[in-house]
Amino acid sequence: MKTGVPLLGLRGKQVSLALIALVCTTFIVWGWERAPFPIVFPVDERVRRLIRPDYLHENRLETLFLGPSLDTPSVMESPPSLPTGESNSISANGLQRVSGLPPNVTKDFSVESISVITTEKWPPPEVENSAAIEKKVCDYTEGKWIQDSRRPIYSGNMCKRWLSEMWACRLTQRPDFSYEKYRWQPDNCVMPNFEGEEFLLRMQNKTLAFVGDSLGRQQFQSMMCLITGGKDSPDVQDVGKEYGLVRAPGAIRPDGWAYRFPETNTTVLYYWSASLCEIEPLNPGNRSTDFAMHLDRPAAFLRDNLYRFDVVVLNTGHHWNRGKLNANRWHMYVNGQPNEDGKMRDLRIARNFTVHSVAKWLDKQFVKYPKLRVFMRTLSPRHFFNGDWDSGGRCDNTKLLSESHNVSHIRASDPAVESAARGTRVECLDITGISELRDESHISKYILRSKVDSQDCLHWCLPGVPDTWNELLFAQLLFPQPKNLPAKI
Secondary structure (H helix, E strand, O other), rough: OHHHHHHHHHHHHOOOOOHHHHHHEEEEEEEHHHOOOOOOOOOOOOHHHHHOHHHHHOOOOHHHHHHHOOOOOOOOOOOOOOOOOOOOEOOOOOEEEOOOEEEOEEEEOOHHHHHHHHHOOOOOHHHHHHHHHHHOOOOOOEEEEEEEOOOOOOOOOOOOOOHHHOOOOOHHHOOOOOOHEEEEEEOOOOOOOHHHHHHHOOOOOOOOEEOOHHEEEEEEHHHHHHHOOOOOOOOEEEEEEHOOOOOOOOOOOOOOEEEEEOOOOOOEEEEOOOOOOOEEEEEOOOOOOOOEEEEEEOOHHHHHHHHHHHHHEEEOOOOOHHHHHHHHHHEEOOOOOOOHHHHHHHHHHHHHHHHHHHHHHHHHOOOOHHHHHHHEOOOOOOOOOOOOOOOOOOOOOOOOOOOOOOOOOOOOOOOHHHHHOOOOOOOOEEEHHHOOOOHHHHOOOOOOOOOOOOOEEEEEOOOOHHHHHHHHHHHHHHHHOOOOOOOOO
16 A cells, blocks of 8 residues: 555656646647747747738838728738739748748748748848838938930820820920930939839829929829820720819810729829919909909819829919919909908918918818828929020020039928928928929920920920929838828828
């Protein structure tokens, strides 16, 4: 009996150890099924981030551009389908790799794959570079124009559906086209290449609206040519009627245009609003009526359609002169009454007041539309030498301004726009300084149906400088500037 007691005690200990081992094994297996390896055996946080299920289907650049979705599926739901043109690849070990992830990161994980991740340089070069671009405050306005044999991005001969004949310098008698061979290179960061297909994917189910004067129309036409590569693209739909953009009886043209790319449901439109403020007929029944120019109200089209837009690009500038106001029969109003402030007679002050009013109104709209991105583009420079547009001013130079290949942002390019955007979530698209150098890129004397000795030193040849404006826009959409912390779309 004495010899049996120790034996029974030993067996009891063995049973207890076996039960403990069974419980531990169950816990390990349960933890492994929930999250293989890292939860049970904690690893470096950088590796943990790599193998989070919700990170597996995240495209870094797409998140930067499109931002977090309000209806992002939970990690237990099936992953979203990849955009057209992206696909999952099968690696040599039979594991499925998700497009957009760093090397060696797969849907299924093994100890071998994780050990490889931890021994590689972290982060991988492509992720490190992307993060550096995102975190660094990139001033795209500081840089230089450099020659690039791959330019232009599209042909001025081919982009006839989108490009007005008067701005397609390839269709005029202009003999030199060296101005097409330049691209803008910022000093301290990389400008992402503009790809039409990529732009459409990132703007899927979204609308881009240009609202402004004829220079805004040039930027709109440039964008259409960039997206399509200058091709006719018969599948693109004219949806102007949806926005009331139809030619009125007796009008030369409609107030704007709107086109939709059906494959991605992307809409790009332009609306003519030279002042950005509401223009109201004083006597609607009279075709020759004068108009109230409400400096403290945004354009009615912008106010009525803002809820339909995802990205808005605004500009105003060259119509703020007495000749234009008189020709258009515009009279300045504030608070619904004719303006009586003598300071407003200085049209620079009137423009400044309007730009600030529009920016202030827009800043209040972000509460309702948190994903909205709004850009105010700075003034496009004129290059009239030895006179003005009506006094023999010329711009027939064919070379880049001497000693002006570089731009240093030492002063405000457009103080009114920059100060209006400051302190709001309205963003500044600064194109003034870089465009100042390109006096050789205007329509010049090759204007169609021009008067004798008349030159257009305001509008640009296309392809040309407005293409760079859109490349800057694309860069700021991809990598939002941290100034106002705008919502990523």
